């Protein structure tokens with residue numbers, strides 16, 4: 001199965017549309033969404049409607065999704081993030097809120113594991129270091145484990161008999177081969193709010209038969225997303241950062 005892997009859409013419908021179109025053109029038969037559909041952007045409703053019909057969809061709840069449906073206290077969020085959560089709460093229909101409220105925090109399949117933050121702390125931990133990767137190893141079983149939350153396209157690996165983990169940023173045109181006897185945690189970066197100084201939407205393709213993962217960066221109409229956010233009255237900082245990728 002070829003899976004389209006994506007995370008942290010954050011209500012950026014134009015970026016999501018471009019990524020889903022790329023997945024379809026490249027033969028995706030399943031979809032892995034690492035959470036945070038909502039938050040920051042103005043179009044969580046449109047994003048939920050685009051994601052829910054995807055075939056073979058596996059999706060976990062992110063911290064912004066949890067806050068949207070009242071499962072996480074807004075004290076954990078800064079004022080700009082809170083403004084976006086409150087804006088989107090107003091526009092989501094009942095069945096959309098039900099979809100988000102029903103998302104699991106952890107998905108364990110025969111060909112991957114899926115969680116938003118980390119296997120140890122599903123909604124809160126930003127997994128960014130080798131030390132955290134090693135600390136998390138005992139909390140999950142099936143490799144690869146896909147995560148989101150930090151918005152950084154990055155992988156961690158413990159390969160073969162190695163005692164020391166490897167890590168690096170994921171770049172386009174560099175497919176990873178995922179060895180059967182090794183452990184990998186992979187973050188596909190963010191669709192809707194990249195933070196690695198590259199404003200292009202990030203996503204990946206996971207081939208569970210060939211056991212490969214490849215990262216891609218997708219161009220989209222960022223000015224349209226910014227216009228919609230401005231019209232929604234969202235904080236200017238949230239709007240302007242999209243062109244800079246931070």
Ligand SMILES: [Fe+2]
Nearest residue numbers: 008036149151
């Ligand atoms: Fe996020």
Ligand SMILES: [Fe+2]
Nearest residue numbers: 036062063149
């Ligand atoms: Fe998050």
